[in-house]
Amino acid sequence: MATFADLGIPFPLFEAPTHEASGYAGLATCRLCKRGDRHCFELGVGDALILPCPACGAENGLPADDRGDVPCRSCGGLIVFPESLVAKKQLLACYDCLRAGKGAITQGTEFGVVSWEQAFEGVTNGVPGLRTEQFEVVAIDPAEDWSGARIPSVHLWELLRTPGFHSWQDERWLFCCSRPMAYLGGWRNAMESLRPDDPDAFYQALFAPEDEARSWGYEEFDEGSSSLYVYRCLACGRCRATYDWD
Ligand SMILES: [Zn+2]
Ligand SMILES: [Zn+2]
Numbered sequence: 001m002a003t004f005a006d007l008g009i010p011f012p013l014f015e016a017p018t019h020e021a022s023g024y025a026g027l028a029t030c031r032l033c034k035r036g037d038r039h040c041f042e043l044g045v046g047d048a049l050i051l052p053c054p055a056c057g058a059e060n061g062l063p064a065d066d067r068g069d070v071p072c073r074s075c076g077g078l079i080v081f082p083e084s085l086v087a088k089k090q091l092l093a094c095y096d097c098l099r100a101g102k103g104a105i106t107q108g109t110e111f112g113v114v115s116w117e118q119a120f121e122g123v124t125n126g127v128p129g130l131r132t133e134q135f136e137v138v139a140i141d142p143a144e145d146w147s148g149a150r151i152p153s154v155h156l157w158e159l160l161r162t163p164g165f166h167s168w169q170d171e172r173w174l175f176c177c178s179r180p181m182a183y184l185g186g187w188r189n190a191m192e193s194l195r196p197d198d199p200d201a202f203y204q205a206l207f208a209p210e211d212e213a214r215s216w217g218y219e220e221f222d223e224g225s226s227s228l229y230v231y232r233c234l235a236c237g238r239c240r241a242t243y244d245w246d
Protein backbone atom coordinates (compact mmCIF):
# COMPACT_ATOMS: atom_id res chain seq x y z
CA MET A 1 0.00 0.00 0.00
CA ALA A 2 1.47 3.29 -1.11
CA THR A 3 2.47 5.94 1.38
CA PHE A 4 2.94 9.64 0.65
CA ALA A 5 6.71 9.06 0.80
CA ASP A 6 6.27 6.50 -2.01
CA LEU A 7 4.55 9.21 -4.07
CA GLY A 8 7.44 11.60 -3.47
CA ILE A 9 5.40 13.88 -1.21
CA PRO A 10 6.50 12.87 2.30
CA PHE A 11 4.84 14.13 5.45
CA PRO A 12 7.09 13.71 8.50
CA LEU A 13 4.08 12.99 10.73
CA PHE A 14 2.07 10.76 8.36
CA GLU A 15 3.59 7.36 7.53
CA ALA A 16 0.28 5.51 6.98
CA PRO A 17 -1.00 4.45 3.53
CA THR A 18 -2.45 7.31 1.49
CA HIS A 19 -5.96 5.80 1.54
CA GLU A 20 -6.11 6.46 5.28
CA ALA A 21 -5.72 10.22 4.77
CA SER A 22 -9.09 11.90 5.03
CA GLY A 23 -8.62 14.96 2.84
CA TYR A 24 -6.40 13.49 0.14
CA ALA A 25 -7.96 14.26 -3.26
CA GLY A 26 -5.40 12.64 -5.58
CA LEU A 27 -4.03 14.50 -8.60
CA ALA A 28 -5.95 17.69 -9.31
CA THR A 29 -5.49 21.37 -10.03
CA CYS A 30 -4.44 23.31 -6.95
CA ARG A 31 -6.93 26.11 -6.31
CA LEU A 32 -4.24 28.24 -4.65
CA CYS A 33 -1.30 28.14 -7.09
CA LYS A 34 -3.46 27.03 -10.10
CA ARG A 35 -0.95 24.36 -11.16
CA GLY A 36 -2.44 21.16 -12.59
CA ASP A 37 -1.69 17.49 -11.88
CA ARG A 38 -0.66 18.11 -8.31
CA HIS A 39 -1.28 15.89 -5.33
CA CYS A 40 -4.02 17.87 -3.59
CA PHE A 41 -5.65 17.96 -0.17
CA GLU A 42 -9.08 19.34 0.54
CA LEU A 43 -9.41 22.15 3.07
CA GLY A 44 -12.78 21.47 4.65
CA VAL A 45 -14.78 22.11 7.81
CA GLY A 46 -12.57 23.58 10.52
CA ASP A 47 -9.62 24.03 8.17
CA ALA A 48 -8.27 27.37 7.06
CA LEU A 49 -6.66 29.29 4.28
CA ILE A 50 -3.65 31.20 5.63
CA LEU A 51 -3.20 34.69 4.19
CA PRO A 52 -1.10 37.72 5.11
CA CYS A 53 -2.97 40.85 6.12
CA PRO A 54 -2.73 43.40 3.27
CA ALA A 55 -2.26 46.21 5.80
CA CYS A 56 0.22 44.84 8.36
CA GLY A 57 1.47 41.57 6.84
CA ALA A 58 0.49 39.38 9.83
CA GLU A 59 -0.64 35.91 8.80
CA ASN A 60 -4.25 35.02 9.49
CA GLY A 61 -6.49 32.00 9.09
CA LEU A 62 -9.66 32.35 7.00
CA PRO A 63 -12.30 29.63 7.45
CA ALA A 64 -12.27 27.17 4.53
CA ASP A 65 -15.89 26.13 5.11
CA ASP A 66 -17.87 29.39 5.23
CA ARG A 67 -15.20 31.34 3.32
CA GLY A 68 -16.02 34.66 4.92
CA ASP A 69 -13.83 37.72 5.48
CA VAL A 70 -12.11 38.09 8.85
CA PRO A 71 -10.62 40.94 10.88
CA CYS A 72 -6.82 40.74 11.12
CA ARG A 73 -5.79 39.25 14.47
CA SER A 74 -3.01 41.84 14.69
CA CYS A 75 -4.32 45.18 13.35
CA GLY A 76 -8.05 44.50 13.06
CA GLY A 77 -8.17 45.44 9.36
CA LEU A 78 -10.39 43.41 7.08
CA ILE A 79 -8.91 40.42 5.24
CA VAL A 80 -11.08 39.47 2.29
CA PHE A 81 -11.51 35.83 1.34
CA PRO A 82 -10.18 35.68 -2.25
CA GLU A 83 -13.06 36.16 -4.67
CA SER A 84 -11.68 33.55 -7.06
CA LEU A 85 -11.94 30.88 -4.37
CA VAL A 86 -15.30 31.67 -2.81
CA ALA A 87 -17.35 29.80 -5.43
CA LYS A 88 -15.07 26.77 -5.83
CA LYS A 89 -16.79 23.49 -5.00
CA GLN A 90 -13.75 22.11 -3.25
CA LEU A 91 -10.91 24.14 -1.79
CA LEU A 92 -7.93 22.06 -2.87
CA ALA A 93 -4.38 22.84 -1.79
CA CYS A 94 -1.48 21.02 -3.41
CA TYR A 95 1.30 19.44 -1.38
CA ASP A 96 3.66 22.35 -2.02
CA CYS A 97 1.07 24.94 -0.96
CA LEU A 98 0.11 22.97 2.14
CA ARG A 99 3.73 22.44 3.17
CA ALA A 100 4.43 26.14 2.52
CA GLY A 101 1.76 26.98 5.09
CA LYS A 102 -0.89 28.41 2.73
CA GLY A 103 -3.48 26.11 4.28
CA ALA A 104 -3.97 24.67 7.76
CA ILE A 105 -5.69 21.35 8.50
CA THR A 106 -7.31 21.31 11.94
CA GLN A 107 -6.35 18.26 14.03
CA GLY A 108 -7.79 16.63 17.12
CA THR A 109 -5.09 15.76 19.67
CA GLU A 110 -4.88 14.21 23.11
CA PHE A 111 -4.55 17.77 24.44
CA GLY A 112 -7.55 19.12 22.55
CA VAL A 113 -8.21 20.57 19.11
CA VAL A 114 -5.41 22.39 17.31
CA SER A 115 -6.30 24.79 14.51
CA TRP A 116 -4.52 27.88 13.20
CA GLU A 117 -5.56 29.94 16.23
CA GLN A 118 -3.96 27.47 18.64
CA ALA A 119 -0.85 27.26 16.46
CA PHE A 120 -0.34 31.04 16.63
CA GLU A 121 -1.02 31.00 20.36
CA GLY A 122 1.15 27.94 21.09
CA VAL A 123 -1.54 26.44 23.35
CA THR A 124 -3.97 23.63 22.47
CA ASN A 125 -7.71 24.17 22.84
CA GLY A 126 -7.68 21.90 25.87
CA VAL A 127 -9.53 18.95 27.39
CA PRO A 128 -11.03 18.31 30.82
CA GLY A 129 -8.60 17.15 33.49
CA LEU A 130 -5.49 17.44 31.35
CA ARG A 131 -2.36 16.03 33.04
CA THR A 132 0.96 15.71 31.23
CA GLU A 133 4.66 15.72 31.99
CA GLN A 134 5.52 16.71 28.42
CA PHE A 135 4.28 20.29 28.39
CA GLU A 136 3.29 23.13 30.66
CA VAL A 137 -0.43 22.79 31.45
CA VAL A 138 -2.38 26.04 30.96
CA ALA A 139 -5.74 26.52 32.70
CA ILE A 140 -8.33 27.60 30.12
CA ASP A 141 -11.55 27.21 32.11
CA PRO A 142 -10.69 26.45 35.75
CA ALA A 143 -14.36 26.02 36.71
CA GLU A 144 -14.58 23.06 34.33
CA ASP A 145 -11.02 21.87 35.05
CA TRP A 146 -10.43 22.49 31.33
CA SER A 147 -6.77 22.95 30.41
CA GLY A 148 -4.57 23.16 27.33
CA ALA A 149 -0.93 22.27 26.74
CA ARG A 150 1.66 24.91 25.86
CA ILE A 151 3.40 23.45 22.80
CA PRO A 152 5.99 25.23 20.62
CA SER A 153 4.20 26.72 17.60
CA VAL A 154 6.62 25.05 15.20
CA HIS A 155 5.30 21.63 16.30
CA LEU A 156 1.68 22.73 16.02
CA TRP A 157 2.21 24.16 12.53
CA GLU A 158 3.82 20.89 11.44
CA LEU A 159 0.70 19.09 12.61
CA LEU A 160 -1.52 21.49 10.61
CA ARG A 161 0.53 20.80 7.47
CA THR A 162 -0.23 17.09 7.83
CA PRO A 163 -3.32 15.27 6.50
CA GLY A 164 -5.89 14.00 8.97
CA PHE A 165 -7.08 10.40 8.77
CA HIS A 166 -10.36 8.48 8.71
CA SER A 167 -11.62 7.36 12.12
CA TRP A 168 -15.01 6.50 13.53
CA GLN A 169 -14.66 8.78 16.45
CA ASP A 170 -12.68 11.96 16.79
CA GLU A 171 -9.04 11.59 16.03
CA ARG A 172 -6.68 12.14 18.98
CA TRP A 173 -3.16 12.79 17.77
CA LEU A 174 -0.60 11.59 20.35
CA PHE A 175 2.62 13.17 21.57
CA CYS A 176 5.91 11.81 22.94
CA CYS A 177 9.21 13.48 23.87
CA SER A 178 7.37 16.86 23.84
CA ARG A 179 6.50 16.71 20.13
CA PRO A 180 3.76 15.21 17.93
CA MET A 181 4.28 11.54 17.04
CA ALA A 182 4.11 10.19 13.47
CA TYR A 183 0.89 8.38 12.51
CA LEU A 184 1.62 4.84 11.27
CA GLY A 185 -1.88 3.57 10.52
CA GLY A 186 -3.84 0.65 11.94
CA TRP A 187 -2.59 -2.52 13.63
CA ARG A 188 -1.88 -4.38 10.37
CA ASN A 189 0.07 -1.49 8.98
CA ALA A 190 2.10 -1.05 12.16
CA MET A 191 2.94 -4.77 12.01
CA GLU A 192 4.02 -4.49 8.39
CA SER A 193 6.17 -1.44 8.83
CA LEU A 194 7.77 -2.27 12.21
CA ARG A 195 7.73 -6.11 12.27
CA PRO A 196 8.14 -6.47 16.04
CA ASP A 197 9.61 -9.80 17.25
CA ASP A 198 6.94 -10.10 19.90
CA PRO A 199 3.60 -8.67 18.68
CA ASP A 200 1.97 -9.25 22.05
CA ALA A 201 4.62 -7.29 23.95
CA PHE A 202 4.47 -4.60 21.27
CA TYR A 203 0.70 -4.42 21.67
CA GLN A 204 0.86 -4.13 25.47
CA ALA A 205 3.43 -1.33 25.27
CA LEU A 206 1.09 0.80 23.12
CA PHE A 207 -1.07 1.64 26.11
CA ALA A 208 -0.73 3.22 29.53
CA PRO A 209 -0.60 0.68 32.40
CA GLU A 210 -4.18 1.44 33.46
CA ASP A 211 -5.66 1.24 29.93
CA GLU A 212 -8.30 -1.49 29.62
CA ALA A 213 -7.25 -2.17 26.00
CA ARG A 214 -4.24 -4.07 27.42
CA SER A 215 -6.53 -6.86 28.54
CA TRP A 216 -8.22 -7.23 25.12
CA GLY A 217 -5.19 -8.46 23.18
CA TYR A 218 -4.36 -7.44 19.63
CA GLU A 219 -6.71 -10.04 18.10
CA GLU A 220 -9.40 -7.46 18.82
CA PHE A 221 -7.85 -5.18 16.20
CA ASP A 222 -6.28 -7.69 13.83
CA GLU A 223 -9.36 -8.29 11.71
CA GLY A 224 -10.53 -4.77 11.03
CA SER A 225 -7.40 -2.69 11.57
CA SER A 226 -9.41 0.50 11.21
CA SER A 227 -10.23 0.78 14.90
CA LEU A 228 -6.69 1.01 16.27
CA TYR A 229 -4.51 4.01 15.45
CA VAL A 230 -0.78 3.54 16.00
CA TYR A 231 1.77 6.34 16.36
CA ARG A 232 5.56 6.25 16.52
CA CYS A 233 7.80 8.80 18.26
CA LEU A 234 10.31 10.27 15.83
CA ALA A 235 12.68 11.07 18.73
CA CYS A 236 12.75 7.89 20.87
CA GLY A 237 11.01 5.29 18.68
CA ARG A 238 8.36 4.44 21.25
CA CYS A 239 4.90 3.57 19.91
CA ARG A 240 1.53 4.51 21.38
CA ALA A 241 -2.03 3.99 20.13
CA THR A 242 -5.57 5.26 20.41
CA TYR A 243 -8.65 3.24 19.51
CA ASP A 244 -12.36 3.56 18.81
CA TRP A 245 -14.76 1.73 21.05
CA ASP A 246 -18.47 0.98 20.78
ZN1 LIG B 1 -0.57 24.78 -4.94
ZN1 LIG C 1 -3.22 43.35 9.93
Ligand SMILES: [Zn+2]
Pocket residue numbers: 176177233234235236237238
Ligand atom coordinates in the same frame (compact mmCIF):
# COMPACT_ATOMS: atom_id res chain seq x y z
ZN1 LIG D 1 9.49 9.66 22.49
